[in-house]
Amino acid sequence: MSFEIIESCTNCWACEPLCPSKAIYEAKPHFLIDAEKCNECAGDFEDSQCASICPIEGAILNEEGVPLNPPGSLTCIPLHRLAA
């Protein structure tokens, strides 16, 4: 049970100090999640913290590889505009 940060991460540091398991670390070219440590905040918070503050849609995936914040979910930009 763990999340994954992918290349669209902009290295904004927002998630790193919030992680209750200290699973998130600075890396090049972008931050990473230590799969051994990540427990998706189970037992610590109702909502997973990294996914709750990340401003970039699609940058964090769940265990199935599905974006926790899908396109349009944070910015409310209509999908056809995002694609353009």
Add this chain to the structure above:
Amino acid sequence: MQKPVINIAVAEKHPHPSPLPEGEGVSGALGATSKSGCAAGSCGSTDKQMNHLPEHIRDKVKNHPCYSEEAHHYFARMHVAVAPACNIQCNYCNRKYDCANESRPGVVSELHHPVQAVKKVLAVAANIPQMTVLGIAGPGDPLANPARTFETFRMLSEQAPDIKLCVSTNGLMLPENIDELTKYNIDHVTITINCVDPDVGAQIYPWIFWKNKRIKGREAAAILIEQQQKGLEMLVARGILVKVNSVMIPGVNDKHLEEVSKIVKAKGAFLHNVMPLISEAEHGTYYGLTGQRGPTHDELQALQDACAGDMNMMRHCRQCRADAVGMLGEDRGAEFTMDKIAQMDINYPEAMKMRAEVHASINAELEAKRLAKESKVQVVSIQGLKKKTKSRPVLMAVATKGSGLINEHFGHASEFLIYEASTDGVRFIGHRKTRPYCEGGDTCGDGESALDTTLRVLAGCEAVLCSKVGYEPWGPLEAAGIQPNGEHAMEVIEDAVLAVYEEMRAAGKLDAKVEEQKVA
């Protein structure tokens, strides 16, 4: 590689013909109207505009480049990008963006750790002694990065006590950080407040991060507004100067900002700075991609006048990048990259002595100018009483490199300062950016030449004063109703604008409204 960024967008693209109604009435309610009984903002100089401020506040702001139109020609500021994380999303901001050519808030090229940031500040301060103010403004929110922000402030307070510290925040975490903030001798805090009504806020902020949850919609806006107002009150109670910034978003908060202005000033904000929305589609913001336009020059001016009083203090605001270095409107950040700083050997205690000398001589010059201006203002107003009959106000554009003089070629100007001449005198209205005409060519791929851009941004002006203007732009300028004028080269701006105004009066041009301007 992409760096962490926030990108608060920008401006004045479509000159829509829908100016706001004449803004009146607010100024009196704000207690900011000048004592002479003139309509606020329509009479006199920047100095006069500061007169309503209490002595201790005036002392703090008079040499601050961001608050004093006068001082910004002499003193410089810098921002360090130590605060990448943000705890809210604004619809005028795109968190993915970074571009070295972009000049606007929220955009940075190089993120710094606090130790690097302090090194950079010391290097800049030693090389640009005019740099007196250090701000942390992002690219995220400084108080969403409290550890990094406060570590930077702590080190700077210790190592460079001659630098003023400022912070700019969205206000969400202000009440929680107030005690820490007051430790570092931070005398200015800027809060960006775009609304006091959650229904308006819901159109500006899609979400906030609050108490370990992402909150969306009206509820998010309500929490943010409450925190901002609480933070404002707490800062004022502790004697810290608070400036409020607002982004003017036509159709969203433009009318509402007059109410915001009244409330924040009643609570003790010493200054309310209304800035235009920047929303080009290519910036990829919600507003940019959904066609939300920024205000026209006229709309912005009307709202700034309506919010009035001390507004003139910020008319020269250039909406700097979050990592800007140098005088307002210039950016020398490229001289101080981490690579270059690593090779510099800075002895700050020595530099501080040199800085103190430079500051003393600038202050002496400013003081002399103030005195000269005061005596002149008296003369002008006496003459004015004798002979002036009321005539219509006229906008004029001025090309300048600084120092308050007309000293820039028309073709080299990347911005024009706009002044309004009227029977009451000359007042500074704001600045308008363009592309220097001499760079020429049909660049940028939008089919608009540099001259067309300049003609567009000068819409509404009836003259353009510069040290020199070439033959080629002369005709198009005249055709657009803008009289080119190179006869006042190296003269003091206000004097020259007044002289041209008097020439227009003598030529009978002030009697009736000139025909509608042709906009390119």
